[in-house]
Amino acid sequence: MDHAAPGPIYRADPPGGLVVVPLDAFTAVYHRRSGMTHLLTEPAPQILAILGEAGLSLKALLDQLAGDYDLADATASALAARLDELVAAGLVATS
Amino acid sequence: MSDDTRPDTDPIETTPSRRRVLTLGAVGAAAVVSIRPALAQTAGSVLNCDIPVPDAGRAGSFIDAQGKIVPSGTKGAFAGASRPFKGEEVRRVLNSGGQLPGTDSERSRAYVNYIRRLQRGQGGFTCFASLQMPRG
Amino acid sequence: MRGAVKDLAHTVAADARLLAGALADPGRVVGLNAEGWTSLLTIARAEQLIGTLALRLDGLPLPHAVEAILGDARAAAEQGRRAALWEAEMARRALAPLGCPVVLLKGTAYAAAGLMAGQGRSIGDLDILVPRAALDRVEAAVLGAGWEWVKPDPYDDAYYRRWMHELPPLIHRERDRMIDIHHTILPLTARVKPDAARLIADSVPLGNGLRTLSPNGMIVHAAAHLFADGDLAGGLRNLWDIRCLVEEFGTEGLAEEAARHGLLLPVARALRLVDGLFAGGRLAGSDRLYVRRLTARDGWGRPTRPVTRLAFYVRSHALRMPPAMLARHLWTKWRKA
């Protein structure tokens, strides 16, 4: 995946697209569109909570995460790696 | 998966009640694990199965040490097994070592490597997949 | 399996005509006894039409046990539909950067377009049609998005690439679902050469970036798939597809479309068989043989009429290949079997 500027917009499913049940350090997520269950650890649930249907660029997402949390490692590459996982699972789409 | 401490805040909450530290680059571990269909644990009760080496579509081919299919007569490779192995025979070898019946150690290793490489759609795959028991 | 005629269920249901009748005229099931129901449900499962039957019978007064079984079948069909549409969406995401048309085929197309033929239908692999010129890029894109070859066999691979209408089958390594990527609708070895470019040009957008064949294109493809490309295994489901497509779209322009692709005879036969099996029409000549094959299933779900089945199996290979190639193919397969 190419993350060079301007880079893709990352989108999640519309509200109601996920059923989220926090378990412990893991969160169980049922993805209604695919019928699949995923177990997420942070920062994946936090990313999904911020990304909406409208979508954000990598930069905008990173800024918003930095606004909501104290990021231990605010690097674009670390976030891109997490997003790639979410894209592969189908929980996030790019355009 | 041994960490049973509950996080301070609901992990999906959009506006955290207090600022907390978030690590983006979790060390080594994936942040997403997908649940896949499972038959493995019940296999013993539902299936008595065979694994041919190689499968019928490739009968006559040889198996090299890495378990790859090679043309019949390839040097250093082994002819296929004369009979399919029982799921239970393969399970024993996978779990506790030893050799498949009627083979020596090198041939057994090649066959086991072949079985490990099986993919869906190939003869024996369902049987092999059913032997992949999660360790309790 | 001779002697089975003594069985009560067997006398109730000689063959899969029981299922065809229930699908075509759901009211007819109301008088079934327990044996009849058991046979009907078993045949429907074996023909992969239990979900379709469940939707057709929805709302009728049914025995409790039957209602429960069909309720399960409806839920399973709904989950199957969800998974099939998701697989199409993941293919769309993988192929979107290429900008080439991606046409859904068969069950996934019926479900995506909300057609009657898709209601309750079991859907297996994802089948898509892409322009032949884009095939290499499509192959690279799906390999880059998590799909892998099912069989690493060089003979099969070479055979597919040289003679078939699709890439060798691929499977997604995470989702365990297969995709068949077609560049035309019949094997290149078949005597009939449908105009794939025209099928793609006439295809209809779905609004989500994917496409389906035109209504007549769907019917022509379904008939080609049923008669020119297989041994009629699972054929009852394919014929039911055609029956639903014709009911929904009619047959205007169908003959011209069929003729354009050299598939007039299969389409005409499909329409006759639909009429014969689902509307009580009279059949003559070889059509009756086809019905014998399509309904060769007993109340225990067992395939019956082995001679008829074998004849259609041999015929399917003969249709796909010139004689010399057929001999070569069967020889290679035989040596390996």
Added chain:
Amino acid sequence: MRHAFALRIGPIGFRIGSDWRAPIDQLRSLYRDYPAPQDGVADYTVRLFARRPWRRWLRPSVEIGGDYMLPEAAPLPLRHGLLAAEMAMNLQMALGARRHLLLHASAVERDGRAVLMTGVSGAGKSTLATLLAARGWRFMGDEFALLDPATGLLHAFPRLISLKNAAIPAAEAAWPDARMGPLMAATPKGDIRHMVPDARAIAAMDRPATPALLLFPRYGDAAAVRPVPPAEAFVRMTQASTNYVALGEAGFTAMTRLIAQIPAVAIDYPDGASGVAQVEGLCAAL
């Protein structure tokens, strides 16, 4: 088919057809106290058949078929026909079940509350269930437990108990009055003998129970108890269910509720008596 028998185990009806008389006679005898399928319509059809006609008599070999099949199922000799029938019935459940979340677990009930025990083969879930049944618990099943997503209740599936190897003489000694199937020696899974569940288990099989405790027993080590964190319990249970994925959202909701509502505990037990004491201790503390 030539020989046939139909029965109901818990909420599930089966119809078994066979090319041979023997497996059907055995089923008919062992399941004689079980009812017929509801409305006479079985949920699943099972077929025991000869691949070739002469295989009915010449080295008779039982192929397993039915509504749901796996391509690599290998045949069994006719003397193991009862095992073939039982495996084929289990296979229909594993691949076909949609009404319930199918848990590969044994279950016992007391006062309407059920203890679920799951684990890989050899972990002792079956042994513990039968030992607890001998102590007055109601035996609900030793193979599958059926969780109803609509109600959250657990339904019993008390099929024949499949005893293996050393468990055979142990069970024969513990329940001298139990009805037993034929001893099937040297099957692919070792020696096998089927035991009919006690009359109480069969009589009460239509009564569901509320899940109260989820146990992951393991036989062989010194006694130990460890709480299982929710995520671990969730993943292990999805892997112990053959239809979790197929059930979609209903399965997700049922499973997450089960995990949230009842404690999950792993126990190691060195012998049967200790295991029973551990389970009863945990239940008393609920």
